Amino acid sequence: LDIIQRAAKQFDVLIVAVLNNRSKNPLFTVEERMDLIRQVTGHIPNIEVDSFRDLTANYVRQKNAQAIMRGIRSVTDFEYEMQMASTNHKLNPEAETVFMMTNPKYSYLSSSIVKEIAAYHGDVTDLVPPEVEKALRSKF
Numbered sequence: 415l416d417i418i419q420r421a422a423k424q425f426d427v428l429i430v431a432v433l434n435n436r437s438k439n440p441l442f443t444v445e446e447r448m449d450l451i452r453q454v455t456g457h458i459p460n461i462e463v464d465s466f467r468d469l470t471a472n473y474v475r476q477k478n479a480q481a482i483m484r485g486i487r488s489v490t491d492f493e494y495e496m497q498m499a500s501t502n503h504k505l506n507p508e509a510e511t512v513f514m515m516t517n518p519k520y521s522y523l524s525s526s527i528v529k530e531i532a533a534y535h536g537d538v539t540d541l542v543p544p545e546v547e548k549a550l551r552s553k554f
Contacts, residue, residue, distance in 0.1 A: 415454055415455070415543060416485075416516055416517045416520055417483070417485035417514055417516060418430060418451075418455055418458070418461070419455075419458065420514060421483045421514060422455075422458050422460055422461055424483075424512075425460070425481070425483075426460060427460050427462060428458075428460055428461055428462070428483070429461075429462045429463075429464055429477060429479065430451050430455065430461060430462070430463050430464070431463075431464050431465065431466055431473060432444050432447045432448050432451070432463070432464070432465040432466075433465070433466060433467075433470070434465060434466070434467045441525075441529055441550075441553055442549065442553075444465045446549070448463050448464075448465055450545055450546055450549055451463045453543075453545040454543045454545055454546065464477075469505060470482060470498075470502055471501075471502045471505035471506035471509060472505070472506070474502070474506055474508075474509040475506050475508070475509070479509065480508070480509065480510065481509065481510050481511070481512050482499070482502060482509055482510070482511045482512065483512050483514060484498075484499070484511060484512070484513055484514070485513075485514055485515075485516050486513050486514065486515050486516065487516045487520070487521045487522075487523075487524075488521065492513070495511070495513060498511075499511035499513075523541060528541050528542060528550070529550070532550040532551070532553070532554050533554050535554065538550060
């Protein structure tokens, strides 16, 4: 949410695109994730929420977007994201990848950590928006 709120100030329209990734086993369906994003970003007027199953480079081309915004938490994230940015640029030279550092107070967070805490009925109120906390409680 931190990256979305800050990135929305940099672009006329910010599309938050949820990838239907076959290699992952997410806790929430694509539709549930999109609904949660809509709930927590409803106050931001220039946000669009969408989903896709294609390569990111192709999706960006289909949307006529000029940039791919990616959040960076750590050096490890940066190394992976640089590979992805180079690949996306090779597949779609028109799209630039823009990196934004996450707020340091969130730099340790990941969906895996939050899910683990929630699975053991730990308190995630300071880690996620209330809407996400409620959805996590309903899953566990």
